[in-house]
Amino acid sequence: MIKFEGVTKTYGDFTAVDDVSFVAKPGRVTGFLGPNGAGKSTSMRIMVGLTPADRGKSTIGGLDYHAIPNPGRHVGVLLDASAQHAGRTGREVLVLTAMTMGLPDARVDEMLELVGLTETESKRRVKNYSLGMRQRLGLANSLMGDPSVLILDEPANGLDPAGIHWMRSLLRHYAERGGTVLLSSHLLHEVEMIADEMVLIGHGKIVAQGTKAELLHTAGTFVKAEELTRLHSALERAGIKASPSGDGGMRTEAEPIDVGRIAASESIVLTELRPAEGAGLEELFLELTGDHARENVDFEGAMA
Amino acid sequence: MSTTAAVPYGDTLDVSKTPDIPMARLVKVELRKMIDTKSGMWLLIAVAAITAVASTIFGFVGHNQDRTFGHFLGFAGTPQGFLLPVLGILLVTQEWGQRTGMVTFTLVPHRGRILAAKVYAAFLLAATAIVLAFAVALITTVLFGGTNRWSDFTPIDILKISVGQMAGMAQGFSYGLLLLISAAAIVTYFVLPQVLSILANVIPFLSDKAAWIDFGTAQQRLFNFGDGNLSGKEWSQLLVTGAFWVALPFVIGLWRMLRAEVK
Numbered sequence: 319m320i321k322f323e324g325v326t327k328t329y330g331d332f333t334a335v336d337d338v339s340f341v342a343k344p345g346r347v348t349g350f351l352g353p354n355g356a357g358k359s360t361s362m363r364i365m366v367g368l369t370p371a372d373r374g375k376s377t378i379g380g381l382d383y384h385a386i387p388n389p390g391r392h393v394g395v396l397l398d399a400s401a402q403h404a405g406r407t408g409r410e411v412l413v414l415t416a417m418t419m420g421l422p423d424a425r426v427d428e429m430l431e432l433v434g435l436t437e438t439e440s441k442r443r444v445k446n447y448s449l450g451m452r453q454r455l456g457l458a459n460s461l462m463g464d465p466s467v468l469i470l471d472e473p474a475n476g477l478d479p480a481g482i483h484w485m486r487s488l489l490r491h492y493a494e495r496g497g498t499v500l501l502s503s504h505l506l507h508e509v510e511m512i513a514d515e516m517v518l519i520g521h522g523k524i525v526a527q528g529t530k531a532e533l534l535h536t537a538g539t540f541v542k543a544e545e546l547t548r549l550h551s552a553l554e555r556a557g558i559k560a561s562p563s564g565d566g567g568m569r570t571e572a573e574p575i576d577v578g579r580i581a582a583s584e585s586i587v588l589t590e591l592r593p594a595e596g597a598g599l600e601e602l603f604l605e606l607t608g609d610h611a612r613e614n615v616d617f618e619g620a621m622a
Numbered sequence: 623m624s625t626t627a628a629v630p631y632g633d634t635l636d637v638s639k640t641p642d643i644p645m646a647r648l649v650k651v652e653l654r655k656m657i658d659t660k661s662g663m664w665l666l667i668a669v670a671a672i673t674a675v676a677s678t679i680f681g682f683v684g685h686n687q688d689r690t691f692g693h694f695l696g697f698a699g700t701p702q703g704f705l706l707p708v709l710g711i712l713l714v715t716q717e718w719g720q721r722t723g724m725v726t727f728t729l730v731p732h733r734g735r736i737l738a739a740k741v742y743a744a745f746l747l748a749a750t751a752i753v754l755a756f757a758v759a760l761i762t763t764v765l766f767g768g769t770n771r772w773s774d775f776t777p778i779d780i781l782k783i784s785v786g787q788m789a790g791m792a793q794g795f796s797y798g799l800l801l802l803i804s805a806a807a808i809v810t811y812f813v814l815p816q817v818l819s820i821l822a823n824v825i826p827f828l829s830d831k832a833a834w835i836d837f838g839t840a841q842q843r844l845f846n847f848g849d850g851n852l853s854g855k856e857w858s859q860l861l862v863t864g865a866f867w868v869a870l871p872f873v874i875g876l877w878r879m880l881r882a883e884v885k
Contacts, residue, residue: 319633344633367731368727368728369883370881379634380634381634383731384731386731387641392635392640395728397724401724401725402725403722410658417647418648418729419643467635
């Protein structure tokens with residue numbers, strides 16, 4: 319179990335991590351989701367003692383990270399897959415980790431096989447690795463000591479869809495056997511695929527947390543129609559607020575049946591009508607990323 | 623992890639059966655890190671080769687009366703003395719330059735222990751170089767020595783070369799720890815003495831007191847083998863300049879390393 323209690327870290331005037339509290343439980347994959355610069359990596363560095371927190375307490379399994387003897391045997395960490403000596407071979411990187419933890423070389427071969435790096439690939443120098451290969455190497459490195467807790471910063475970054483699928487099943491099995499997994503991502507879709515629990519962070523603050531089901535379940539309807547503007551006015555007359563969404567439709571807080579009835583009474587042809595799952599989370603996430611990269615969504619765009 | 627299904631770990635870690643990582647293992651890992659990259663491997667080969675080649679060349683070109691053990695030791699020890707500090711620098715800076723520190727300091731979250739392991743590794747490497755210099759000097763003296771080849775051998779030379787090489791290694795290590803960037807540390811190590819000597823040319827005080835100010839000047843007699851022990855004053859000069867050029871950067875670097883974030 320990873321526990322963060324009121325952790326704060328500031329750099330001058332900038333608060334990178336602002337009074338953050340959450341728990342990553344054993345047997346669950348917890349997704350740590352937020353846009354770039356939201357404080358995910360800083361939080362993870364605080365967890366493993368690379369960055370000192372200004373306030374608050376971070377523990378793993380009830381212990382301060384520094385109090386864990388031979389921590390690699392308990393906590394697997396992958397913070398930056400590119401932080402490896404470019405001149406070492408992939409295998410050598412793992413051998414150094416195995417040596418440090420006091421594990422035999424045979425464990426290195428097991429890990430290489432587990433993450434799907436071939437013998438030839440493992441003998442190449444890390445500078446010749448693709449990002450995807452570095453991620454696999456980093457994952458092998460973090461799993462080396464058979465840890466019960468995994469902390470992975472953007473592990474899916476650079477993996478192809480097949481790679482992400484592979485990682486999902488790997489982490490799922492790991493959690494099913496009782497392991498604690500905390501993984502960060504700046505992509506909602508990625509976390510949705512892999513995680514059971516989610517912690518959303520933006521501007522250093524936790525903005526939402528809960529199980530995936532809790533966060534994704536929101537009342538509301540997604541609707542598409544031939545005459546979207548006319549439907550919008552009809553809904554407004556009925557006191558139903560609707561807002562445009564990026565994919566050529568609208569979202570409303572009302573139930574699908576109510577939207578359907580209004581459309582029927584106005585003889586507007588609907589092309590799509592369904593419960594808007596995950597809309598709340600997606601909007602929240604868009605809001606977080608909004609300052610930098612929100613796409614301009616309006617009716618003109620939606621109608622086009 | 624247990625292979626039996628559904629044995630959940632509790633909320634707390636059971637660390638009672640996990641012993642700490644012994645220091646000897648950390649030292650072994652640090653030594654391995656010096657030879658497992660092309661650059662590290664070639665640097666070590668270069669140190670060994672230059673030791674053997676320099677004294678062999680002297681064996682061929684030196685005058686009969688100069689081909690004594692003391693001179694052979696000088697030719698074996700002096701050039702390797704230039705490269706040992708670079709070894710010391712890289713031992714420290716690779717964790718920052720290549721960012722491997724993120725893994726190293728996560729596996730061993732006590733930075734002082736990693737630093738201690740690196741210090742031990744540095745001294746083991748320097749000790750190996752000293753033994754090598756002695757072995758090469760002995761062999762080349764036997765093979766190429768002149769008529770009075772053993773005339774200038776004094777046991778104090780063992781102490782002098784040991785202090786000299788260890789000091790060089792320690793200075794490189796300190797520069798590495800202070801600057802954390804290989805290129806900056808190497809350039810500083812080689813350029814700073816040049817700057818000092820240029821300054822000494824224009825400021826008489828500096829040239830008069832050079833042995834009290836410049837570590838290199840204070841070390842000179844360490845590498846003059848066969849001319850006996852250093853005087854008390856000369857040892858004091860070594861201590862004073864060593865404190866300023868080795869101990870001080872080490873302490874500042876250590877202070878920063880223990881506090882700084884690892885990114």
